[in-house]
Amino acid sequence: MMAEKPELMPGTLDLLILRTLKRAPLHGYGIAQSIRRMSDDVLTVEEGSLYPALQRLLLQGWVKAEWKITDTNRRARFYTMTAAGRKQLGVEVSKFEQMVEAIGRVLRDAEEAG
Amino acid sequence: MNGPGYGLRKLKLLFGREKFSGELDEEMAFHREQMAKELEDKGMRPEEARMAAMRQFGNTTRMRERSHEVVGFRAETVAQDLRYAMRQLRKNPGFAITATLMLALGIGASTAIFGFVDAALIQPLPYTQQSRLVDVDESAAVFPRTNISRADYEDWKKMNATLQSLDVYNGSGFLLRQGSVSEPVQAARVSDGFFHTLGVQPILGRDFRPGEDKTGGAKIVILSYGTWIARFGGRRDIIGDKVSLNGDPFTIVGVLPRNFAFAPRGGSELWVPLLDKNPCEQRRSCHDLDGVARLRDGVSVSQARADLQKIAGQLAIQYPDSNTGQGASVQPLSEFIVGKVRPILLTLLAGAGLLLLIACVNVSSLLLVRSESRRREIAVRGALGATPARLMRQFVTEALLLATAGWGGGIVAAAGMMSLLRSMFPKNVAQGAPFLDNVRLNAHVLIFGGTVAVLAMLLMALTPALRLAIRDIHGALSEGGRTAAGRFWRRLGANLVVVELVIAVVLLAGAGLLGKSLYRLLHVDLGFEPSHLATVQLMMTDPTQQKPEQLRELYRKIDARVAALPGVEGLGITSDLPVQCYCDTDWIRIPGKPFHGEHNDVMERDTSAGYFRMLGAQLIEGRMFTEADDSTHPNVTIINQTMARKYFPGEDPVGKTIGDTKLSPKSMRQVVGVVADIREAALDNDPAPTEYFSMNYGPDAFFAMAVRTRGDDKVFLPELVKTLRTISPALGVYGEVTMEQQIAGSPTAVMHQLSAYLVGGFAVLALVLGVVGLYGVVAYSVSQRTREIGVRMALGAQRSAVHRMVLKEAGMLTVIGIAVGLALSIVASAAMKSLLFGVRAWDWSTLAGVGSLLGIFALLASFIPARRASRVNPVEALRAE
Numbered sequence: 001m002m003a004e005k006p007e008l009m010p011g012t013l014d015l016l017i018l019r020t021l022k023r024a025p026l027h028g029y030g031i032a033q034s035i036r037r038m039s040d041d042v043l044t045v046e047e048g049s050l051y052p053a054l055q056r057l058l059l060q061g062w063v064k065a066e067w068k069i070t071d072t073n074r075r076a077r078f079y080t081m082t083a084a085g086r087k088q089l090g091v092e093v094s095k096f097e098q099m100v101e102a103i104g105r106v107l108r109d110a111e112e113a114g
Numbered sequence: 115m116n117g118p119g120y121g122l123r124k125l126k127l128l129f130g131r132e133k134f135s136g137e138l139d140e141e142m143a144f145h146r147e148q149m150a151k152e153l154e155d156k157g158m159r160p161e162e163a164r165m166a167a168m169r170q171f172g173n174t175t176r177m178r179e180r181s182h183e184v185v186g187f188r189a190e191t192v193a194q195d196l197r198y199a200m201r202q203l204r205k206n207p208g209f210a211i212t213a214t215l216m217l218a219l220g221i222g223a224s225t226a227i228f229g230f231v232d233a234a235l236i237q238p239l240p241y242t243q244q245s246r247l248v249d250v251d252e253s254a255a256v257f258p259r260t261n262i263s264r265a266d267y268e269d270w271k272k273m274n275a276t277l278q279s280l281d282v283y284n285g286s287g288f289l290l291r292q293g294s295v296s297e298p299v300q301a302a303r304v305s306d307g308f309f310h311t312l313g314v315q316p317i318l319g320r321d322f323r324p325g326e327d328k329t330g331g332a333k334i335v336i337l338s339y340g341t342w343i344a345r346f347g348g349r350r351d352i353i354g355d356k357v358s359l360n361g362d363p364f365t366i367v368g369v370l371p372r373n374f375a376f377a378p379r380g381g382s383e384l385w386v387p388l389l390d391k392n393p394c395e396q397r398r399s400c401h402d403l404d405g406v407a408r409l410r411d412g413v414s415v416s417q418a419r420a421d422l423q424k425i426a427g428q429l430a431i432q433y434p435d436s437n438t439g440q441g442a443s444v445q446p447l448s449e450f451i452v453g454k455v456r457p458i459l460l461t462l463l464a465g466a467g468l469l470l471l472i473a474c475v476n477v478s479s480l481l482l483v484r485s486e487s488r489r490r491e492i493a494v495r496g497a498l499g500a501t502p503a504r505l506m507r508q509f510v511t512e513a514l515l516l517a518t519a520g521w522g523g524g525i526v527a528a529a530g531m532m533s534l535l536r537s538m539f540p541k542n543v544a545q546g547a548p549f550l551d552n553v554r555l556n557a558h559v560l561i562f563g564g565t566v567a568v569l570a571m572l573l574m575a576l577t578p579a580l581r582l583a584i585r586d587i588h589g590a591l592s593e594g595g596r597t598a599a600g601r602f603w604r605r606l607g608a609n610l611v612v613v614e615l616v617i618a619v620v621l622l623a624g625a626g627l628l629g630k631s632l633y634r635l636l637h638v639d640l641g642f643e644p645s646h647l648a649t650v651q652l653m654m655t656d657p658t659q660q661k662p663e664q665l666r667e668l669y670r671k672i673d674a675r676v677a678a679l680p681g682v683e684g685l686g687i688t689s690d691l692p693v694q695c696y697c698d699t700d701w702i703r704i705p706g707k708p709f710h711g712e713h714n715d716v717m718e719r720d721t722s723a724g725y726f727r728m729l730g731a732q733l734i735e736g737r738m739f740t741e742a743d744d745s746t747h748p749n750v751t752i753i754n755q756t757m758a759r760k761y762f763p764g765e766d767p768v769g770k771t772i773g774d775t776k777l778s779p780k781s782m783r784q785v786v787g788v789v790a791d792i793r794e795a796a797l798d799n800d801p802a803p804t805e806y807f808s809m810n811y812g813p814d815a816f817f818a819m820a821v822r823t824r825g826d827d828k829v830f831l832p833e834l835v836k837t838l839r840t841i842s843p844a845l846g847v848y849g850e851v852t853m854e855q856q857i858a859g860s861p862t863a864v865m866h867q868l869s870a871y872l873v874g875g876f877a878v879l880a881l882v883l884g885v886v887g888l889y890g891v892v893a894y895s896v897s898q899r900t901r902e903i904g905v906r907m908a909l910g911a912q913r914s915a916v917h918r919m920v921l922k923e924a925g926m927l928t929v930i931g932i933a934v935g936l937a938l939s940i941v942a943s944a945a946m947k948s949l950l951f952g953v954r955a956w957d958w959s960t961l962a963g964v965g966s967l968l969g970i971f972a973l974l975a976s977f978i979p980a981r982r983a984s985r986v987n988p989v990e991a992l993r994a995e
Binding site: 033 | 185
């Protein structure tokens, strides 16, 4: 078996996808690759779980999908961020930062108390 | 929460579901290929790379399902579950049908009984603010509730401070003449405010007005709705019409609403004001009325009782002769009307509930067995990516399907059972229980059935779900069977069977005791021969024909005409037939014995000369009446044995005199004979002291007749009625019934019969279900242990030893079930003591009978699997796995 991977915090997958798509439209594999690369292979998720998340983003209208031909001449579905998605990314980022800060505070307090 | 256009996009996807699936699969496949390619580029072998990519990607099926869940509607997965559950049940129709039938039976029985409980105990009586209505009567030392006398009623009404209104009623009868046909009809006499107190408004015409019940008032009548329709064609212009009752013209002033029913006078067709005082009502000591009252706001029943007790005490001081020892009885009207059926209904409901429980337990153990055989299927589905929650939902869905089917079947069964049960009540009993009309499938009943079905569903969903939740899926996949968990669950199945057996024992014991009570009741010593006895009620309605000499002449005429009919062995005339009521009582005093104003209550009956001989009553000593015992001779009396024992202990009563409480000379009578006790009141009433007088001494216009026939008494009845009708047009002839019908149809017998039959029915079903359950568990245990048995045999165990081993297992379960069941039945029977007659709750013979009956059936049920176990072929058994 592989080594255990750190589990993603709930909801962060959406954030990562949106962040990745901010730069350029990508297909699912591309998104996974990009997340892997950007996080130095720390945040390797079960890559299949991208797809349920992508369906959710599609339904919310934060991304759009389009079938295109890749450089290797394969058909693939490319995801593009929408204006609503851009707005949502802002919301998600600030939510995430708030949470990280809150957790950080708790950890600091715990250290001082200990 | 959801962004704009969310619902629309979701809806669009609903209609492009196939395209969605195809595209999703395509892009996921693309993803995996790309991953594999990347790994190959790093130097992995193609096959290895493909596997690694698949691992890295995760469970494709689960991803697909989750994606579908995102875009799908909740109902879609529910529909999927439903389809799957249907397929499961169709694949196994035997299970589905058995489970549904069992549930339908349990739900049906309990819902049907609940229908009666609802109508009698839950639905309010059809009166305005019925909770404020009370039954008001007098009470005496021996009788907590007796009739109220008219004079006492009038005083109570004036003096009380706790009642908004107090009214009285009593039964009556008229000969109603319409055209040339005269027919006796039941009626009630009521005080002027009776309907106002109940809060009932006539739908046509008007209520009685205050003062209209006074002596000498106008003759007016209010019709019951049914009578208005049946006898007067429902004519709306009926108000003001005259109708001839006993030859007097009465003016119709009103018609009661359709839903009006007053149980104590259930059969009354006509309602008339009290008007003139009958001879009884002219005396304060004669009690012939019943009271109903509405409490003042804020007054409790006990406050009203205390108030009336105080008044009764004052009256006792004021009128010591008549009122010494007379108190007041006040109870909620609903208690008076349905109090007697409550223990019966609650017993039946408990019985039906037990039956339901046994059915659920049975279905649960079936599900348990099935879940055992479905372990692999569940494990496979789990491995393929079904989440535990989804699997759980699948069980709930299956249970839901079963419960819904059971509920549907149960409601249909309940409707059938309710109408069947209603038809089992004879008319005379039904009239005293108007709630029977409200027994139907109403919202309460449907909700009850639904609640029961939901509970059953939860039970059925939990059993296999719990069963599987504990197991680890990998273990089941690799192999299943002889694990610790398997043993635990087999024990649970066994425990469930013990529960079933216990319930079966409790129901059987209850049925046994009720059956024995019924037998004792119907075979109680009557003191006379009830077979071949035709009876009929008679009344001379013409007031000009009611002088003593005229009535004596009428008796003689009737005697002669009926005696001349073919097939008549003997006949007698009496004031009250046997097995009727504890009624027509009087207070006596015996000269020469100490007397302190106490009420020596005895029943009075007038009988003709041949009456005792015809009944087959046994004369202990002295003589019978003769035709000569009339008012020209000194008054004489025959007393029953109970009276002789009570008032003349250790003496010879013949020749002694009895008088009224004042020993007034005109009341004195001499005892000329003692007759063995005749059951005059209800079957379950102990014989009471009774005095018999000669019919000829004080003839009455109301009387009854009994005829001993040689042939079938039922066939004779119509002929008897026809003959009597020819004697005089003013002679009302009604209530013709044979004595055996009268006994079997008496409310006491009917109630005992119904509860015995119903609990008996439940018990038989419980026995069958319990035995089937036992069979199932033992058979399942044998099938699970085939390998073990094979090993035992291979090691040299004898077939007979295997046989014994299985029987022993079944025997243990049975013994535990019977022992616990018998202990619980004693408790249960003690709780229904009020329904038992002549039987104690710990009736050993019944309990022993129930124990052996169940034991025999259990033995039969375990014999087949034991035989199968002993026939196991060790070679095959060992090879099988």
